[in-house]
Amino acid sequence: MQSKSGFYTTTYKIRLYTNHLNYIKNTEAIYNEAILKYYNLLFDNLEFLNLSNQNCLRELEKLTIKSKTGEKPKDYIEQDIPMYLRRAAINQAIGYVRSYQTALNNQMVNDDLNKKISNENKKTKITLNKATAFHSPILLYKGMYKDLYEDSITIKLFDGESWRWFPTKIKTAKNKETKINENVEVLSPSIVVKKELVMLHIPIKEEIEDVTPIKIRMQQENILVCGISFSNTDSFAVCTILDENKNIIKAKFIKGGNEYRNATHTILAKIKKHKQNSQKFTQRDHKHYWEKLNNISDYYAHKVSKEIINFCTDNNTKIISIADMEEDVSKHFGKKVGKYTPIYLRKRITQYLQYKAFKQGILITRVRRNYTASKCYICRGEVKRDGNKYICENGHQGDYFFNSSMNIAVMCLKKFGK
Ligand SMILES: [Zn+2]
CATH class of the missing domain: 3.30.420.140 (YqgF/RNase H-like domain)
Known part of the structure; x- marks a missing residue:
């Protein structure tokens, strides 16, 4: 009998040592502002949700980015943000709107059920609110980070004036095993800030030779x-x-x-x-x-x-x-x-x-x-x-x-x- 192969994803959590916590916080703020802008824009264009994520992203970019000839589109957003950070933000926004819509649909179904059971239940209704701010960890697409090794990574951050590359030390706890080698696929890492502690979360996808039940x-x-x-x-x-x-x-x-x-x-x-x-x-x-x-x-x-x-x-x-x-x-x-x-x-x-x-x-x-x-x-x-x-x-x-x-x-x- 042939064995069936499959995949396994795990997240390595690694300490990130930086002298530029404020730059990381700057970048995180810019990232979250971008998420919010695109989140709101998508609510004005809910028909985009019928598209695939990739096409939805493309449409949102068309609405907000200058064309090749330099023309400003209708919803042009003035922003100084690297393309890959913007794209991560847009995808994050799409995710948030999609889950909001799903929650809304579920609630409408539940409301219908409730109405059938009793009309007195209206008090218990929970209202779903749209988000007014986000606090997402920075998601690093390729283009925002490079040179990821066992003990270091280079990341692009906003230093208050411009976007620059910062080589940064990373270190795994001694007893944890982290192996970033050629046999694994590294997915987009994210920078998670908890007060003064900065962590790099790296999802790793590995092939498993046999997933036969x-x-x-x-x-x-x-x-x-x-x-x-x-x-x-x-x-x-x-x-x-x-x-x-x-x-x-x-x-x-x-x-x-x-x-x-x-x-x-x-x-x-x-x-x-x-x-x-x-x-x-x-x-x-x-x-x-x-x-x-x-x-x-x-x-x-x-x-x-x-x-x-x-x-x-x-x-x-x-x-x-x-x-x-x-x-x-x-x-x-x-x-x-x-x-x-x-x-x-x-x-x-x-x-x-x-x-x-x-x-x-x-x-x-x-x-x-x-x-x-x-x-x-x-x-x-x-x-x-x-x-x-x-x-x-x-x-x-x-x-x-x-x-x-x-x-x-x-x-x-x-x-x-x-
Ligand atoms: Zn015996």
Whole structure:
């Protein structure tokens, strides 16, 4: 069976270091003024909405830009703005008007329904207001930025007098992975300003080699499934690959649990000590500790999810099975084992696993967690836990989490009729 390829878009958020925050703010203001002008103009020419976005943009430009012979059109807008920034603004305006119209239409449909139900409901009617100002982040089309590398980008900004190019440093957080390479398509970045903090958001489009749905995938021959059980031991996770006849192909214990526990406990102990010593303890005082905890957690969540994916790709496995953990169970778990423990990281690992897997053409399926730990993989007999070991009623024994991971893989095979 042929696999079907597809695309995946993700946004990298990168810190932008600039000495020209005011220029960025200038440019943002000009950009948003342009959005507002075209937004209002489009309301006067709603028939343009029947056109494609590209043609709609063209018509709006015809109305506002001098012709080649220098003639000013009817709605000429006096503006000093680079073409590509103007075009980004026009497209943004078109988007806003389109969604306004959609909302308006939906409301009219709802109003009709309401009238049918009762005439008394008029008080609850929400009026849709047209926007009077915009605060959109600057969207950089090609022509507004150039030379985008791992650590720098050159952007065009208005310095108060003219438009100039500014080479600007960018930096990714250490534990985040950002790879702008030849295999990805970089979509238009935007500059997001939050007070003094300036971020560059870069959407990246990657091709995914296989987006075949799981149901179809599971019908293929020689299918392999990797079952994953999470644990609170030195192993964050135990991964076992089974073939469709439930034979074990390969297993891996993803270690580092104790290392993570030690690292976080050292910091937690420091926080505790500070709390005891200082009378007025505030979250803000210990912000860097909480940030450190978060960074460590993030580092391990990335590391573990990456190792799981590598294990699967190295063994040609395109399906991962994990046990479903309902919110309340997970909360109970959190209280019982405490925060910043390997099992506490389960949720984040799963989140990262999800998108990393998808990028690699691997799909994740969830199975019910009932009996995944309490039955013996070999004979389905009842299991007793003794530390990290299990012993079943018929005498089979082994690693408790290894047994679970196999059961989780089996549940997946069963779920799809294997
Ligand atoms: Zn057994």
